[in-house]
Amino acid sequence: DAGVTQSPTHLIKTRGQQVTLRCSPKSGHDTVSWYQQALGQGPQFIFQYYEEEERQRGNFPDRFSGHQFPNYSSELNVNALLLGDSALYLCASSLDKFSPLHFGNGTRLTVT
Amino acid sequence: AQKITQTQPGMFVQEKEAVTLDCTYDTSDQSYGLFWYKQPSSGEMIFLIYQGSYDEQNATEGRYSLNFQKARKSANLVISASQLGDSAMYFCAMREISNFGNEKLTFGTGTRLTIIP
Numbered sequence: 001d002a003g004v005t006q007s008p009t010h011l012i013k014t015r016g017q018q019v020t021l022r023c024s025p026k027s028g029h030d031t032v033s034w035y036q037q038a039l040g041q042g043p044q045f046i047f048q049y050y051e052e053e054e055r056q057r058g059n060f061p062d063r064f065s066g067h068q069f070p071n072y073s074s075e076l077n078v079n080a081l082l083l084g085d086s087a088l089y090l091c092a093s094s095l096d097k098f099s100p101l102h103f104g105n106g107t108r109l110t111v112t
Numbered sequence: 113a114q115k116i117t118q119t120q121p122g123m124f125v126q127e128k129e130a131v132t133l134d135c136t137y138d139t140s141d142q143s144y145g146l147f148w149y150k151q152p153s154s155g156e157m158i159f160l161i162y163q164g165s166y167d168e169q170n171a172t173e174g175r176y177s178l179n180f181q182k183a184r185k186s187a188n189l190v191i192s193a194s195q196l197g198d199s200a201m202y203f204c205a206m207r208e209i210s211n212f213g214n215e216k217l218t219f220g221t222g223t224r225l226t227i228i229p
Contacts, residue, residue, distance in 0.1 A: 097207075103158075106155045
């Protein structure tokens with residue numbers, strides 16, 4: 001049973017560019033959340049997708065957008081990259097609101 | 113707004129000893145869940161243990177137990193018989209449980225645990 005999978009594992013981009021990160025949830029999970037973890041910090045909630053719609057959003061600018069596909073996989077898009085966007089981006093999925101979130105290994109984004 | 117506080121940035125513990133990682137939280141919600149995650153240097157967040165706000169007994173999972181004191185708003189993680197593989201960052205997190213299916217987690221800043229042989 002595959003867990004949450006994310007791609008790519010590492011990414012280097014230049015300021016002003018755009019990036020797309022991908023996530024496949026754990027089998028049977030239909031809700032996907034994205035978190036940003038800056039170095040030395042705890043993860044910060046970006047947004048959550050359920051039934052292909054954004055259900056909740058954290059305090060992140062509109063440069064951060066996402067999508068969920070019919071197979072429950074998800075993408076995180078970041079436009080006009082800033083140096084401060086350098087972080088580990090974690091995807092998580094869950095079975096329901098009472099179950100623990102299962103995280104992927106993350107995508108480490110470096111913006112130069 | 114929800115808030116999680118972890119006051120121990122780092123801890124060093126001798127192998128085979130027990131260790132307690134502190135976590136306090138603040139919320140006005142009556143229904144919520146508390147989690148502990150382990151994050152090795154590889155980056156993956158590994159779920160360890162969960163405690164619901166209405167659970168009367170403290171949660172246990174193998175060598176992990178959660179010391180839940182609701183009145184004091186604390187949810188400390190206890191690791192018994194520590195092992196070298198326990199060296200990692202540990203995060204306490206809270207989730208409010210609502211009828212709208214809110215599953216957002218609020219994390220603390222973490223505690224870096226180092227097990228000494």
